[in-house]
Amino acid sequence: MIKTADVVVIGAGSIGCSTAYNLARLGFNKIAVLEKGYICRGSTGRCAAGIRQQWGTEMNCLISRYSIKQFEVMNEMLEYESDVEFRQNGYLMVTYSDKEADMLKENLKLHKKLGIPVQFLSVDDIKEIVPDINAERIVASTICMEDGQANPFKVTDAYYRAAKRLGVEFYTYTEVTGFKTEGERIKAVITDRGEIATSLVVNATGPYAKFISQMLGHDLPVEPERHQIVVTEPLEPFLGPLVMNFHHNTYCQQVVNGSILTGYGNPEEPKGLNYNCSWQFIEELAEKIIDQLPVMKNVNIIRHWSGHYGISPDGQPVLGTVPGLEGYYLALGCGKGFMLSPMIGELIAQCVAGKETTLPIDILNVERFEKGELIVEPAVV
Amino acid sequence: MSDKTIICRCEDLTVQEIQEWIEQGYEDIEELKRAARIGMGACQGRTCRRHLINELARATGKNPADIEPPTFRPPTKPLNFGAVTGGSSDD
Numbered sequence: 001m002i003k004t005a006d007v008v009v010i011g012a013g014s015i016g017c018s019t020a021y022n023l024a025r026l027g028f029n030k031i032a033v034l035e036k037g038y039i040c041r042g043s044t045g046r047c048a049a050g051i052r053q054q055w056g057t058e059m060n061c062l063i064s065r066y067s068i069k070q071f072e073v074m075n076e077m078l079e080y081e082s083d084v085e086f087r088q089n090g091y092l093m094v095t096y097s098d099k100e101a102d103m104l105k106e107n108l109k110l111h112k113k114l115g116i117p118v119q120f121l122s123v124d125d126i127k128e129i130v131p132d133i134n135a136e137r138i139v140a141s142t143i144c145m146e147d148g149q150a151n152p153f154k155v156t157d158a159y160y161r162a163a164k165r166l167g168v169e170f171y172t173y174t175e176v177t178g179f180k181t182e183g184e185r186i187k188a189v190i191t192d193r194g195e196i197a198t199s200l201v202v203n204a205t206g207p208y209a210k211f212i213s214q215m216l217g218h219d220l221p222v223e224p225e226r227h228q229i230v231v232t233e234p235l236e237p238f239l240g241p242l243v244m245n246f247h248h249n250t251y252c253q254q255v256v257n258g259s260i261l262t263g264y265g266n267p268e269e270p271k272g273l274n275y276n277c278s279w280q281f282i283e284e285l286a287e288k289i290i291d292q293l294p295v296m297k298n299v300n301i302i303r304h305w306s307g308h309y310g311i312s313p314d315g316q317p318v319l320g321t322v323p324g325l326e327g328y329y330l331a332l333g334c335g336k337g338f339m340l341s342p343m344i345g346e347l348i349a350q351c352v353a354g355k356e357t358t359l360p361i362d363i364l365n366v367e368r369f370e371k372g373e374l375i376v377e378p379a380v381v
Numbered sequence: 382m383s384d385k386t387i388i389c390r391c392e393d394l395t396v397q398e399i400q401e402w403i404e405q406g407y408e409d410i411e412e413l414k415r416a417a418r419i420g421m422g423a424c425q426g427r428t429c430r431r432h433l434i435n436e437l438a439r440a441t442g443k444n445p446a447d448i449e450p451p452t453f454r455p456p457t458k459p460l461n462f463g464a465v466t467g468g469s470s471d472d
Contacts, residue, residue: 286465297463
């Protein structure tokens with residue numbers, strides 16, 4: 001393992017790999033990425049693969065809008081020999097109540113302002129786009145055909161390979177156990193395989209972020225929230241867009257190989273890391289899915305897994321510096337890390353390099369929680 | 382067993398393809414699942430798991446018993462959504 005580095009990135013999910021790639025592009029020479037498992041072991045490799053711009057806050061909309069522009073050209077941008085499987089089959093947002101419908105209408109105003117092509121749909125339109133949907137209880141619905149999906153393993157692999165070509169060193173099965181500090185400055189990262197002297201550290205560990213922060217005496221209010229997902233046998237394409245239902249709190253989409261991927265997180269569940277899969281989840285999910293898409297009754301579930309959102313108090317990303325800890329940066333998507341990873345990597349790399357950031361990220365600084373300046377994201381599932 | 386022998390029938394992978402992934406440094410079953418999709422199909426690795434462990438043991442010199450298998454989770458066999466709700470609402 002190298003003894004010194006310009007920057008150490010902790011976590012080799014989509015954000016960690018994208019950050020390392022962007023740091024290398026900005027001219028940092030010695031970059032080390034530390035990963036306690038294998039590449040993509042954590043939240044990225046367990047996410048539902050969706051990519052959307054239909055958010056309820058300006059920052060989420062902007063970061064995702066800029067990210068989608070990069071997903072569109074990602075194979076070429078990262079000179080990836082395989083395919084990241086980016087597909088723009090749209091996101092259909094479905095509501096069953098007037099209150100949720102009002103939220104969609106509010107969001108629509110924001111999308112118009114930012115130039116995001118979102119449309120309000122009538123029940124007839126919905127039936128035309130997703131003929132198998134049960135539209136009986138739908139009050140309002142929007143769609144953005146620029147939204148879609150990509151393969152999280154492939155996206156992370158593409159960033160990983162591109163970063164490696166630029167000289168980034170990756171250390172898998174290497175767990176961070178502590179830090180050396182001097183006053184407010186970071187001096188070194190300690191791992192179970194040795195120590196790396198560095199003054200710059202990026203925390204891109206998603207749901208593990210608070211545990212890394214704890215090692216620096218920093219109390220980070222980002223909690224692991226378990227989500228569970230099932231995947232079905234592959235089917236002929238029939239679904240079209242990802243269906244996100246605010247009543248059921250579910251997401252459901254057909255991925256490139258034809259499988260349906262669907263799941264949700266129970267907000268009532270105590271926060272914490274928990275990789276177990278519960279039978280109760282499958283029963284509840286089955287009710288929710290059959291209500292939305294009755295044809296799913298006959299579709300076989302083949303696998304079930306769990307993963308985590310690292311969720312912040314306002315559901316927005318936490319990006320940038322930490323007051324009182326020089327050289328420590330947070331790169332946390334907070335439940336949307338995968339879909340925002342192209343831009344979060346770019347923004348954090350610019351921030352670490354002391355350059356002007358493409359988008360203003362001050363509003364997403366961790367300080368907002370202490371100051372009580374939360375920017376609540378209403379459109380979370 | 383020839384190189385063209387299918388090791389994972391669900392995802393249509395040959396022994397040779399898996400050997401190539403292992404040569405690239407993918408030595409963890411969880412990682413191979415994600416990269417090559419071995420064991421991700423309808424049978425969820427019931428056919429290929431042992432063969433894969435053997436291939437990994439051969440390539441890495443490890444004892445097959447020391448190679449961590451993937452986790453076993455429900456459903457243990459394909460199960461449709463309708464069977465799960467089994468009359469709880471309509472009957």
